[in-house]
Amino acid sequence: MRHETAACPTGIPSTNLLALDEEGMNRLVQQFAWPRYRAGQILRWLYQRRANDIYQMTDLGQGERTALASVATIPRATDCRVYCSIDHTRKLVLTLNDGLTVETVLIPEEERLTLCVSTQVGCTLDCGFCLTGTMGLKRNLKPHEIMEQVLTAQDRLESGERITNIVFMGMGEPLANMDALTEAIRRLTNKSWGLGWSPRRITVSTAGLAARLKDVAPLGVNVAISLNATTDDQRASLMPAVNGIASLRTLLSACRRYPLPPTRRLTFEYVLLAGVNDQPDDARRLTKLVRGIRCKINLIPFNEFPGSPFRRPSECDILAFQAIVRQKGLDVFVRRSRGRDVLGACGQLGNLSPSYAGRALTQIEARC
Numbered sequence: 001m002r003h004e005t006a007a008c009p010t011g012i013p014s015t016n017l018l019a020l021d022e023e024g025m026n027r028l029v030q031q032f033a034w035p036r037y038r039a040g041q042i043l044r045w046l047y048q049r050r051a052n053d054i055y056q057m058t059d060l061g062q063g064e065r066t067a068l069a070s071v072a073t074i075p076r077a078t079d080c081r082v083y084c085s086i087d088h089t090r091k092l093v094l095t096l097n098d099g100l101t102v103e104t105v106l107i108p109e110e111e112r113l114t115l116c117v118s119t120q121v122g123c124t125l126d127c128g129f130c131l132t133g134t135m136g137l138k139r140n141l142k143p144h145e146i147m148e149q150v151l152t153a154q155d156r157l158e159s160g161e162r163i164t165n166i167v168f169m170g171m172g173e174p175l176a177n178m179d180a181l182t183e184a185i186r187r188l189t190n191k192s193w194g195l196g197w198s199p200r201r202i203t204v205s206t207a208g209l210a211a212r213l214k215d216v217a218p219l220g221v222n223v224a225i226s227l228n229a230t231t232d233d234q235r236a237s238l239m240p241a242v243n244g245i246a247s248l249r250t251l252l253s254a255c256r257r258y259p260l261p262p263t264r265r266l267t268f269e270y271v272l273l274a275g276v277n278d279q280p281d282d283a284r285r286l287t288k289l290v291r292g293i294r295c296k297i298n299l300i301p302f303n304e305f306p307g308s309p310f311r312r313p314s315e316c317d318i319l320a321f322q323a324i325v326r327q328k329g330l331d332v333f334v335r336r337s338r339g340r341d342v343l344g345a346c347g348q349l350g351n352l353s354p355s356y357a358g359r360a361l362t363q364i365e366a367r368c
């Protein structure tokens with residue numbers, strides 16, 4: 001239950017504690033003339049204990065909590081719809097403060113439970129095989145809105161469940177919102193007051209903003225590059241915006257320069273589209289393009305969505321493509337789609353018309 005808060009001079013507590021980075025929290029604590037360690041205590045409450053009420057912070061004195069509550073709040077998301085797939089994938093649709101919605105997906109797979117996180121509402125890029133791309137960009141997410149997806153997913157885990165991996169492959173291009181991405185990863189990996197995640201369990205995916213790859217390296221996370229084509233003509237027709245920013249040659253040069261630690265490798269994602277980029281010649285060109293790069297390749301058979309001109313390749317074509325790439329000694333995996341029935345699979349995130357959403361989702365919808 002939320003306690004009454006004493007009013008600040010404006011009458012409304014105005015500081016969103018979740019919006020403060022560590023420096024901001026230090027400054028807030030200084031304003032109260034509290035010891036510096038109070039900042040760490042408050043941050044631990046926010047991230048490690050997922051507090052939603054300042055009065056839960058029992059290692060602060062009653063007077064301190066009242067003072068803090070007079071100027072600050074913890075506005076955690078209150079509206080979250082959960083759509084459960086028959087394969088147990090769960091799509092969470094969070095409503096943000098301005099009424100926009102953002103989607104995040106929990107994907108169970110054998111020993112893993114992966115959370116796919118969004119960094120933008122919509123996307124500026126216009127990859128033809130992606131539903132998010134049809135929305136255009138509504139806005140960038142702020143660091144706390146990225147974190148909110150993780151905290152909300154943790155709140156809704158079933159007993160015994162634990163998120164094992166986080167992938168920034170949801171709505172939006174993560175490298176187009178680099179500052180917020182960096183700050184969110186700082187909060188995820190901080191061992192003192194954050195979630196204490198190893199960067200090795202975090203993957204950032206890019207559609208190919210080659211010039212920004214160097215900014216990802218210091219974060220120590222895994223990197224996935226969404227390649228999807230083996231010639232510039234093909235890529236320009238599938239991913240016109242990003243291919244206009246960086247050609248295949250520029251992108252692969254940036255990949256070759258990427259300072260990979262000795263035991264790590266890049267991941268190339270390749271969405272297979274029937275009759276478009278799934279032919280034997282495509283597979284052969286793909287092996288040449290990535291030659292010399294320490295990498296693995298994930299093949300993602302296209303996940304269809306309403307209005308898309310593309311089709312999913314046959315199983316036979318998928319396996320033939322994989323075999324050609326494998327013959328060249330490359331590690332290549334077919335990523336089996338999860339959550340297709342709730343439009344939670346790769347490339348399926350985004351707003352749908354109510355009529356389609358109703359058809360696709362109502363039978364399995366749950367609201368929390």
Ligand code: SF4
Binds near residue numbers: 170171
């Ligand atoms: S695939 Fe990624 S970068 Fe391309 S439109 Fe979709 S969300 Fe944006």
